[in-house]
Amino acid sequence: MENGLIYARSGVDIDAGNQAVKLIRPIAQSTFRPEVLSNLGGFSGLFALDLARYQKPVLVASTDGVGTKLKVAFLMNRHSSIGIDAVAMCVNDILVQGAEPLFFLDYLAVGKLVPEKVATIVAGVAEGCRQAGCALLGGETAEMPGIYSPEEYDLAGFVVGVAEQAKIINGSRIKPGNQVIGLPSSGLHSNGYSLARKVLLEVAGYRVDTYRPVLGRTVGEEMLVPTRIYVPLVLSLLEKTDFNILGMVNITGGSLRENIPRILPPGCTVVLKKQSWPILPIFSLIQEIGRVKEAEMQRVFNLGLGFLLIVPSEEAPSLLSYFTRQKEKAYLVGEVVSGNGEVVFV
Amino acid sequence: MENGLIYARSGVDIDAGNQAVKLIRPIAQSTFRPEVLSNLGGFSGLFALDLARYQKPVLVASTDGVGTKLKVAFLMNRHSSIGIDAVAMCVNDILVQGAEPLFFLDYLAVGKLVPEKVATIVAGVAEGCRQAGCALLGGETAEMPGIYSPEEYDLAGFVVGVAEQAKIINGSRIKPGNQVIGLPSSGLHSNGYSLARKVLLEVAGYRVDTYRPVLGRTVGEEMLVPTRIYVPLVLSLLEKTDFNILGMVNITGGSLRENIPRILPPGCTVVLKKQSWPILPIFSLIQEIGRVKEAEMQRVFNLGLGFLLIVPSEEAPSLLSYFTRQKEKAYLVGEVVSGNGEVVFV
Numbered sequence: 001m002e003n004g005l006i007y008a009r010s011g012v013d014i015d016a017g018n019q020a021v022k023l024i025r026p027i028a029q030s031t032f033r034p035e036v037l038s039n040l041g042g043f044s045g046l047f048a049l050d051l052a053r054y055q056k057p058v059l060v061a062s063t064d065g066v067g068t069k070l071k072v073a074f075l076m077n078r079h080s081s082i083g084i085d086a087v088a089m090c091v092n093d094i095l096v097q098g099a100e101p102l103f104f105l106d107y108l109a110v111g112k113l114v115p116e117k118v119a120t121i122v123a124g125v126a127e128g129c130r131q132a133g134c135a136l137l138g139g140e141t142a143e144m145p146g147i148y149s150p151e152e153y154d155l156a157g158f159v160v161g162v163a164e165q166a167k168i169i170n171g172s173r174i175k176p177g178n179q180v181i182g183l184p185s186s187g188l189h190s191n192g193y194s195l196a197r198k199v200l201l202e203v204a205g206y207r208v209d210t211y212r213p214v215l216g217r218t219v220g221e222e223m224l225v226p227t228r229i230y231v232p233l234v235l236s237l238l239e240k241t242d243f244n245i246l247g248m249v250n251i252t253g254g255s256l257r258e259n260i261p262r263i264l265p266p267g268c269t270v271v272l273k274k275q276s277w278p279i280l281p282i283f284s285l286i287q288e289i290g291r292v293k294e295a296e297m298q299r300v301f302n303l304g305l306g307f308l309l310i311v312p313s314e315e316a317p318s319l320l321s322y323f324t325r326q327k328e329k330a331y332l333v334g335e336v337v338s339g340n341g342e343v344v345f346v
Numbered sequence: 347m348e349n350g351l352i353y354a355r356s357g358v359d360i361d362a363g364n365q366a367v368k369l370i371r372p373i374a375q376s377t378f379r380p381e382v383l384s385n386l387g388g389f390s391g392l393f394a395l396d397l398a399r400y401q402k403p404v405l406v407a408s409t410d411g412v413g414t415k416l417k418v419a420f421l422m423n424r425h426s427s428i429g430i431d432a433v434a435m436c437v438n439d440i441l442v443q444g445a446e447p448l449f450f451l452d453y454l455a456v457g458k459l460v461p462e463k464v465a466t467i468v469a470g471v472a473e474g475c476r477q478a479g480c481a482l483l484g485g486e487t488a489e490m491p492g493i494y495s496p497e498e499y500d501l502a503g504f505v506v507g508v509a510e511q512a513k514i515i516n517g518s519r520i521k522p523g524n525q526v527i528g529l530p531s532s533g534l535h536s537n538g539y540s541l542a543r544k545v546l547l548e549v550a551g552y553r554v555d556t557y558r559p560v561l562g563r564t565v566g567e568e569m570l571v572p573t574r575i576y577v578p579l580v581l582s583l584l585e586k587t588d589f590n591i592l593g594m595v596n597i598t599g600g601s602l603r604e605n606i607p608r609i610l611p612p613g614c615t616v617v618l619k620k621q622s623w624p625i626l627p628i629f630s631l632i633q634e635i636g637r638v639k640e641a642e643m644q645r646v647f648n649l650g651l652g653f654l655l656i657v658p659s660e661e662a663p664s665l666l667s668y669f670t671r672q673k674e675k676a677y678l679v680g681e682v683v684s685g686n687g688e689v690v691f692v
Contacts, residue, residue: 004637007646010544014600014645037404037511043442043596043608044408048511051397058383059405062390063451063504065488096389105409107453107502140502142411145540147500152493156453156486158409158504165383165394194491198356250389254360262388291350299360300353 011145016113020141023119028136031129035102036137045137047103049162056165060099064089064252065156068193072223074152075201075208079117081226082155083124084131085190088227090159091132092250092307095234096263098169099161101134107156108141111148121155132231134159167238171247171263171310174336178246179316180270182277182333183233183323185306187225191253192300196223196282199290214281222282230307233328243319247310257299260308261341269339271346277331280304298345305333357491362459366487369465374482377475381448382483391483393449395508402511406445410435410598411502414539418569420498421547421554425463427572428501429470430477431536434573436505437478438596438653441580442609444515445507447480453502454487457494467501478577480505513584517593517609517656520682524592525662526616528623528679529579529669531652533571537599538646542569542628545636560627568628576653579674589665593656603645606654607687615685617692623677626650644691651679 007014037046049057066085073082083106091101106125108118118141129136148154188196200206200219208220215222230250237243247263260270283303286292297303311319316332323330353360383392395403412431419428429452437447452471454464464487475482494500534542546552546565554566561568576596583589593609606616629649632638643649657665662678669676 004639004642005541005545005549006639006642007538007541010541012540014604017599043439043598044406044445046443046514047405047407049395049403049405051403057395057397059393059395059449059506060390061393061449061451061483061504061506063453063484063486065453065455065486065490067488068490068492070490071492093389097392099390103405103407105407105504107409107411107504109411109500109502137407138409140409140411142413142502143540144411144414144416144500146414146417147498148493154455154490154493154500156455156488156502158407158451158453160405160407160506161390168392170388192353194358194489195351195353195356199351203351252389253363258360293350293352296350296352 012143013113016115017141017143020113020115020118023115024122027119027123027126031126031136033135036135045103045105047137054164057162058165058168060094060097060161060163061159062090062093063156063158064093065154066190068197069190070154071193071197072208072220076220076224078224079120081124081224083121084128084226086125086155086157087128087132088229089190089252090157091134091229091231093252094159094161095231096248096250097163098167098238099163100235101132101159101161101231103135103137103160104129105137105158106139108139108153109144109148110141110153111145112150113141113143128229131229169245169248172265174246174265174268174310176268176336176338177313178310178336179313179332180334181309181311181316181319182305182331183230183307184329185302185304186228187222187280187282189227189302189306191255191302195300196286199286204289214285228306233326241322243315244312245309249308251302251306255299255302256305257343260343264341267338268336269342269344270334271337271344272334274345276333277304310336358489359459362461363487363489366459366461366464369461370468373465373469373472377472377482379481382481391449391451393483400508400510403508404511404514406440406443406507406509407505408436408439409502409504410439411500412536414543415536416500417539417543418554418566422566422570424570425466427470427570429467430474430572432471432501432503433474433478434575435536435598436503437480437575437577439598440505440507441577442594442596443509444513444584445509446581447478447505447507447577449481449483449506450475451483451504452485454485454499455490455494456487456499457491458496459487459489474575477575515591515594518611520592520611520614520656522614522682522684523659524656524682525659525678526680527655527657527662527665528651528677529576529653530675531648531650532574533568533626533628535573535648535652537601537648541646542632545632550635560631574652579672587668589661590658591655595654597648597652601645601648602651603689606689610687613684614682615688615690616680617683617690618680620691622679623650656682
C-alpha cells in the first residue's frame with residue numbers, strides 16, 4: 001500500500017495483455033482474406049463484402065463455446081487445439097444454412113493472463129479459421145481473476161458468413177420419402193463433456209493419460225480430438241455440384257434427438273437406422289461404463305455422426321458416390337417419414 | 347447408478363436449457379429489425395443487408411465482455427442491467443469507426459442454468475440492443491458446472507455493424523491543432539473493476555449496500571450503473587450534420603492513456619487538460635482510498651470521459667453548441683499537438 005495500489009497488483013496485468021496482443025497479431029493476420037481492411041489493434045475489425053458475388057446477400061451469424069471440453073485441456077495442459085473446436089462449433093452451425101464463413105472473432109476469458117498460453121490458444125483458433133476459410137478478424141482476451149481459477153479459462157467464438165438469399169437452405173422443402181445421409185464425426189466433438197468426464201474420469205476412474213486399446217490412444221487424447229469442420233467438404237458440394245440439398249443438420253448440443261427436428265417442416269419425422277453407421281468406440285465405452293440409457297446417449301452424444309444432409313431419395317445414391325469419389329466417408333442413415341417432428345431410432 | 351447416468355445428474359440440464367430458450371425468444375424478437383429473416387431457434391441468425399443504402403458497405407465487428415463488473419452483480423444478486431454493459435462495450439467500439447450496429451449476439455456461460463435468471467440477464471442485453479438500435483439476432487447459453495460457481499456466470503457479446511467505406515472514420519486525417527471534445531461517462535462503465543473492487547470492497551471495507559453521501563447512492567448501485575451507449579447521439583451527429591469528425595475514441599480497457607493513441611497518426615500527441623471536465627466522485631473516492639497514483643488512474647479508469655471526438659479547431663465551438671442544443675453535456679478537453687503518440691495530462 002505504501003506506493004498506492006496498481007492494477008497488476010489487484011489481479012489484472014495490462015502489460016501482459018499488451019504483450020498477448022503483440023503475439024496474437026501475426027497469428028490472426030495469417031488468416032486474413034482480401035476483404036479484410038484493418039489490422040488487429042484498432043477498435044474493431046473491418047471486412048468489405050464483395051458485392052459482385054451476390055444478388056441478395058444475407059449475413060448468417062452464430063456464436064458458441066466449447067463447453068467443458070475445456071476441462072480436459074486443463075487436465076492435459078494442452079491448449080493448442082481447443083481453438084479449432086471453438087471455430088468448428090460456430091462455422092458448422094452457419095454451414096447448415098448454406099453460408100460461407102467470412103470472419104470469426106474469439107472471446108477468451110482467463111483467470112491469469114499468460115501471454116504465451118493465450119497465443120497458443122489463439123493459434124488453435126487461427127488453425128480452425130484456416131480450415132473453415134474465414135478470417136480471424138478480431139477477438140478479446142479478458143483477465144478475470146476471481147471468476148476463473150488462475151489455470152483456467154473459457155473460450156467462445158462468433159462467426160459471420162454470407163449466403164445468397166435464394167439459395168439459403170432451411171429444410172422447408174423436406175418431405176416424406178427423402179433420405180438422410182450422415183457424415184462421420186471425429187469423436188465427441190464439443191458436446192456431452194460433463195457426462196463424458198463424469199463417466200470416464202470419475203465412474204471408471206481413468207486418468208487422462210490412461211491408455212485404452214479400444215481407443216488406440218489415451219483417454220485424454222481421445223477426449224481432446226478437435227471437432228471436425230465440415231465447411232470445405234460441404235461448401236464445395238453446394239458450389240460445384242447440382243445436388244438438391246433440402247436440409248442440413250449440425251449435430252451439436254442436444255445431438256441427434258434434438259437437432260434434426262430444428263429443420264423439419266410440419267408433418268415430417270426422421271427414422272434413423274442404428275446399424276447403418278459405425279458407432280465410434282468412445283461412445284460404446286461411455287455407454288457401457290456409465291450404464292447410460294440409449295435415449296440419453298442419443299440426446300447427449302453424436303454417436304459418430306457429426307453432420308447430416310437430407311436429399312430426395314433419387315439423389316441419395318449419386319450423392320453417396322460423390323462423397324466416395326472425394327475420398328470422404330458418408331452413410332445412408334435414415335429417411336423422412338410422415339409424423340410430428342420426432343426422431344425415431346430403429 | 348441403478349438406472350444409469352443421465353445428463354442432468356452430471357451437471358447439465360438440457361430441459362432447463364430448452365426452457366431458457368423459450369423465455370428468451372420473445373425477448374430477442376422484441377429487438378428485431380426488418381432485415382432479420384429468421385427466428386431464434388434455427389442454427390443461426392439471418393440478416394439481409396439493405397444494399398440500396400450503400401455504395402461500398404464494410405462490415406465492422408467487435409467482441410467484448412463485461413469483466414469483473416459481474417462480481418458486483420453477483421454480490422447484489424441483481425442481473426437486469428449487466429447485459430446493457432455487454433452491448434455497450436461492443437457497440438461503442440464499432441461506433442468509433444462510424445459504423446451503425448446491425449445485430450448482436452450474446453454468449454452467456456453459467457455455473458447452473460436457472461431459466462428465469464438467464465431470461466433476466468438476456469432482457470438486459472435486449473435493452474442494450476434497443477438503446478443501440480441493433481437486433482439481438484442470437485446467442486448461446488452454456489451450462490458449465492466445474493468452471494463457473496453455481497451462482498456465477500460470464501457474459502460476452504459480439505456485434506456487427508456496417509459503414510459506408512468512403513465514410514469510415516479512422517483518425518488518419520488528425521493533425522496538430524485539432525481539438526478533442528469529450529462526452530461524459532455514466533460512471534465506471536465496464537473497466538477497472540478488479541482495482542475498484544479491491545479498493546472499495548477490501549481496502550475501504552465497504553459492502554455493496556454501504557451508502558456513501560458523496561455518491562448519492564450505495565457503493566454497489568454506483569458500481570452497477572450501466573455503461574453509457576453513445577450510438578444514438580453519435581450516429582445522429584454523423585448522419586444528420588456536416589461536422590468534420592476526424593477521429594473518435596472509445597474509452598475502454600487501458601482508458602485515456604492507452605486508447606487515444608490507437609487512432610493517432612504518426613507525429614501526433616494529445617494533450618488533455620485535467621481541469622476541463624468533471625471527474626466523477628467515484629473516481630476521486632477510489633484514488634483517495636487506494637492511494638492510486640495519478641498515472642495509474644489514467645490508464646485504468648475513464649475518470650468521467652467515456653467517448654472522445656477529434657475535430658478541426660474551427661469546428662469545436664459549433665460542435666459544442668450542437669451538443670448543448672441536443673441537451674447533451676460535452677467538454678472541450680484537449681488538443682492535438684506534435685509528438686510521438688503520447689497522451690499528456692496538463
